[in-house]
Amino acid sequence: MTVLPRPAARARPTMNDVAREADVALKTVSRYVNGEQNINAAMAERIADAIARLGYRRNLSAASLRPGRSSRTVGLVISDLANPHWAALARGAERAATDRGYLLVTGSSEEDGARHDALVDRMLDQRLDGLVVVPPREPGRPWSALVPPVPPVVFVDRPLDTPGAHAILADDRDGARAAVASLVRAGARRVALVGDSWLIPAMAARREGYRDALADAGLPDDPALQHDGAHSLTQAQELVAGLLGTPAGGAPPVDAVFAANNRASLGALHAFRDAGRRLPLVGFDDFEAATLLDPPVSVVAQDVGGMGAAAVHLLLDLLGGTADVPSRVVVPTTLHLRGSERP
Amino acid sequence: MTVLPRPAARARPTMNDVAREADVALKTVSRYVNGEQNINAAMAERIADAIARLGYRRNLSAASLRPGRSSRTVGLVISDLANPHWAALARGAERAATDRGYLLVTGSSEEDGARHDALVDRMLDQRLDGLVVVPPREPGRPWSALVPPVPPVVFVDRPLDTPGAHAILADDRDGARAAVASLVRAGARRVALVGDSWLIPAMAARREGYRDALADAGLPDDPALQHDGAHSLTQAQELVAGLLGTPAGGAPPVDAVFAANNRASLGALHAFRDAGRRLPLVGFDDFEAATLLDPPVSVVAQDVGGMGAAAVHLLLDLLGGTADVPSRVVVPTTLHLRGSERP
DNA sequence: CTGAAAGCGCTAACAG
DNA sequence: CTGTTAGCGCTTTCAG
Numbered sequence A, B: 001m002t003v004l005p006r007p008a009a010r011a012r013p014t015m016n017d018v019a020r021e022a023d024v025a026l027k028t029v030s031r032y033v034n035g036e037q038n039i040n041a042a043m044a045e046r047i048a049d050a051i052a053r054l055g056y057r058r059n060l061s062a063a064s065l066r067p068g069r070s071s072r073t074v075g076l077v078i079s080d081l082a083n084p085h086w087a088a089l090a091r092g093a094e095r096a097a098t099d100r101g102y103l104l105v106t107g108s109s110e111e112d113g114a115r116h117d118a119l120v121d122r123m124l125d126q127r128l129d130g131l132v133v134v135p136p137r138e139p140g141r142p143w144s145a146l147v148p149p150v151p152p153v154v155f156v157d158r159p160l161d162t163p164g165a166h167a168i169l170a171d172d173r174d175g176a177r178a179a180v181a182s183l184v185r186a187g188a189r190r191v192a193l194v195g196d197s198w199l200i201p202a203m204a205a206r207r208e209g210y211r212d213a214l215a216d217a218g219l220p221d222d223p224a225l226q227h228d229g230a231h232s233l234t235q236a237q238e239l240v241a242g243l244l245g246t247p248a249g250g251a252p253p254v255d256a257v258f259a260a261n262n263r264a265s266l267g268a269l270h271a272f273r274d275a276g277r278r279l280p281l282v283g284f285d286d287f288e289a290a291t292l293l294d295p296p297v298s299v300v301a302q303d304v305g306g307m308g309a310a311a312v313h314l315l316l317d318l319l320g321g322t323a324d325v326p327s328r329v330v331v332p333t334t335l336h337l338r339g340s341e342r343p
Numbered sequence C: 001c002t003g004a005a006a007g008c009g010c011t012a013a014c015a016g
Numbered sequence D: 001c002t003g004t005t006a007g008c009g010c011t012t013t014c015a016g
Helices: A015-022 A026-033 A041-054 A084-099 A113-125 A172-185 A201-216 A233-244 A262-275 A304-319 B015-022 B026-033 B041-054 B084-099 B113-125 B172-185 B201-216 B233-244 B262-275 B304-319
Strands: A073-078 A103-108 A130-133 A153-156 A166-170 A191-194 A256-259 A281-284 A298-302 A328-331 A333-336 B073-078 B103-108 B130-133 B153-156 B166-170 B191-194 B256-259 B281-284 B298-302 B328-331 B333-336
Touching (some): A015 A026, A015 A041, A084 A304, A113 A130, A172 A298, A191 A262, A233 A256, B103 B113, B113 B130, B153 B304, B172 B191, B172 B298, B233 B262
Parallel strands (some): A073 A103, B130 B153
């Protein structure tokens, strides 16, 4: 029995093949494919036929080779796609990209500078048209270290370390302030702040808002109440479990918790469940099960999907040279009081 | 005042520029950049210097132009990145891709055939190396309609409508059977099935498992208990709210719910909360807050991230021509009984 | 309005 | 081990 060689995968037809088949010049096919107007109707029809007959597909990658031509692809670097917060951001970004004919490349940095930088490098080498970036907690190389020309970048949740950098930010400070104020209004006097590293600009801003609310109420700003070690749900859970225990040295106990992101909220809720005892709680960032719990969890909601979409729209406007592109967009937050802020 | 023309953005240096700067041939730079070994050390150093001096970055897009050369980019088409289930799948896929030096392009079909097909077309035109695809509920064009050559595709959650198609599947039938069996064991006799369209292969398989469990227990297979209209959380909620009311025509009431995906579980829980009354419940697919609820929600868990990673690994093995690539991988599920299965 | 020729940044043959 | 030449699929001058 003879083994036939596997037939060589037929190569895709090229524009040249179409031109030959339709008996027109290459350039005419190019014009047709690009939707240019000035084409003889008869030729257009011959070309359409040839394309159908050959099963021709345009090679966008080749089309974008020439400098100045866009690849219609943008990149998004976040910390972790599996976190519903970032997934919502990515979804918003993706929708905006698709709506405008772009493809979205995503990557998770896992809050690691080196990983983040590697993703950015890879995306730059791929010649994506632009990037939406959420810088990692552990910063790697400064953005300014990149040798220009660098494609446009829109930062989310981050300070502007590059002059003229564009950014989409939530009104973290104001949201946190409203959250903590609601706890104080419900009677809390010693509100614990459970957050991720202060190196994260959004976190630092939320701490400011926390302090604002305390100051507004004439309460002391006690650093011992402010925790920035909740990098994960588990760490937040352990941290809050500690808060529920008897404080060392006879310090007065914590009487409420402000969870500065959705991991912290869930961690606190796990700790409450484990201890069989809960403290008044308000979280930053809404989460799916917030209204299912008893009591329902109060949160400061931000339109995360909207922020992702806004970032991509801003990026594409930048690319398109649209005039008057704002360099900084601050998105408001909304406080949803559902009951968990009360003792 | 004279407006100076914006200085032309300096073009990126090319390999040619590096070659000139280092005074070697273009091809030598190419060799260096590709990590080939046979290079004179002195030359290598001159090249390295030139690259640093010029801030040269390789253009991967140009490098992949030549047929047969990979773009090191794969695509993923799911239904909705904002659904934690798909986000977890995407995260797994992304991790596998990154680990192997690939970039991941993601797109959400919103369960719409046309949108799905458009995403696939776009990805094919971009000449991605391969695709991981979760076909939409409302099918669009059949895969076989694509004119070859088509890059490798790995399907997730889908039947093999193309000969030789590769797929990663959860053991839906077995998982559903275990879930329903646990409800029956706890005393349920009329278990409602709340799911999405039976057109979705995974859903059809879960219904089979549901029927298996009923048959095992000698219970009747009552179509009136099997609902496939829960396409969203809200629809599931309304559906379950209806089940909690008095059944029309004096039919015996439903006494337990098997929620066939995470949207259905959450919808059911919302309906329970609204009604102030709950039914025994087991859900398919774990979710973040399952253990926070009272009682904690029992689920059939699947390793969604693992499935995403497996899909990409299978795809890349296919691409690499690795021998013995399985054409079908079935991933087992695990039943977590937490209490909600009991009355 | 159409076409021929050149070239994008890079890799593949094939000589030296 | 290095360099020269051609050419990937497409767009872009610039002539007809």
